[in-house]
Amino acid sequence: MSSCNILSIAGSDPSGGAGIQADLKTFSALGGYGMAVITALTAQSTTGVTAVHEVPGHFVAAQLETLLGDVRVDAVKIGMLANAEVVEAVADALDRHAPPHVVLDPVMVAKSGDRLLAPEAIEAVRTRLVPRVDLITPNLPEAAELLGEEERHDLSSMREQAERLLALGARRVLLKGGHLQGESSTDLLVAPDGRVATFTAERVATRNTHGTGCTLSSAIAALLPRRRDYDDAVRDAKDYLTEALRRADDLDVGRGKGPTHHFHAWWDAPRRRG
Ligand SMILES: Nc1ncnc2c1ncn2[C@@H]1O[C@H](COP(=O)(O)OP(=O)(O)O)[C@@H](O)[C@H]1O
Numbered sequence: 001m002s003s004c005n006i007l008s009i010a011g012s013d014p015s016g017g018a019g020i021q022a023d024l025k026t027f028s029a030l031g032g033y034g035m036a037v038i039t040a041l042t043a044q045s046t047t048g049v050t051a052v053h054e055v056p057g058h059f060v061a062a063q064l065e066t067l068l069g070d071v072r073v074d075a076v077k078i079g080m081l082a083n084a085e086v087v088e089a090v091a092d093a094l095d096r097h098a099p100p101h102v103v104l105d106p107v108m109v110a111k112s113g114d115r116l117l118a119p120e121a122i123e124a125v126r127t128r129l130v131p132r133v134d135l136i137t138p139n140l141p142e143a144a145e146l147l148g149e150e151e152r153h154d155l156s157s158m159r160e161q162a163e164r165l166l167a168l169g170a171r172r173v174l175l176k177g178g179h180l181q182g183e184s185s186t187d188l189l190v191a192p193d194g195r196v197a198t199f200t201a202e203r204v205a206t207r208n209t210h211g212t213g214c215t216l217s218s219a220i221a222a223l224l225p226r227r228r229d230y231d232d233a234v235r236d237a238k239d240y241l242t243e244a245l246r247r248a249d250d251l252d253v254g255r256g257k258g259p260t261h262h263f264h265a266w267w268d269a270p271r272r273r274g
């Protein structure tokens with residue numbers, strides 16, 4: 001049976017709740033074969049980031065060239081990119097190898113408030129990456145930064161901002177409403193033809209929300225090769241994340257915003273035939 005090979009291009013979070021570590025756990029939990037190109041090391045816990053060590057752009061390029069020259073990749077998730085040099089290296093590799101199903105989580109600032117992308121790299125993300133990927137998954141502050149607008153916190157403004165992100169050249173936009181207030185957590189998916197789908201889940205009462213964006217974008221990438229379309233993959237990925245949040249309090253990890261529980265969704269594991 002053919003494996004489903006999913007690549008994460010992202011930063012390392014030693015606490016295991018976000019970044020590469022969360023991405024790999026999510027891929028495995030959903031039955032994928034996980035691979036990772038690391039863009040930066042962070043010194044990070046559940047309480048925040050104390051230092052970042054960026055991988056030089058040429059070395060990110062070397063990791064991508066070496067891997068993509070050998071392995072068939074079925075989907076890609078892009079997370080923390082740190083600086084413009086790394087953004088350029090990733091955009092060049094996408095141009096050269098054109099992997100399918102590329103999901104960009106335009107990570108800018110951690111939940112703890114620490115910056116994970118240099119402000120001067122936002123322009124490179126906007127012009128070099130946004131038009132090259134299949135889906136972008138900004139949260140509300142990231143959408144505002146990409147558009148150079150004020151942050152908005154209501155559904156009708158979210159819809160307008162998602163449409164303006166499409167006009168920036170994005171193929172599809174999943175605008176995440178985790179930063180809204182209220183009893184539910186609603187995300188909007190805008191398709192290439194402008195059609196908007198709404199995904200609403202109960203807002204889980206937990207402080208363990210470290211890495212929710214990483215987990216959602218990784219789950220979408222892991223599911224895309226095995227789902228009919230983007231709507232289906234986003235729906236199932238959001239269900240997985242909501243359950244991971246519900247189970248987060250089973251874990252006892254750190255004193256700050258802890259991780260979600262990347263439980264194994266056995267229902268999604270590839271089945272051996274014969
Ligand atoms: N407390 C919560 N309960 C349920 N879903 C949540 C909760 N917090 C965030 N989410 C969901 O997690 C995903 C990531 O949310 P968001 O916080 O907007 O992004 P980021 O982690 O990138 O800041 C979205 O699908 C959002 O709706």
Ligand SMILES: Cc1ncc(COP(=O)(O)O)c(N)n1
Pocket residue numbers: 010011012013018019020042044079080107109110111112116209210211212213214
């Ligand atoms: C390496 C890395 N990548 C991404 C995030 C964002 O996750 P969050 O917004 O939940 O802090 C993070 N904290 N660390």
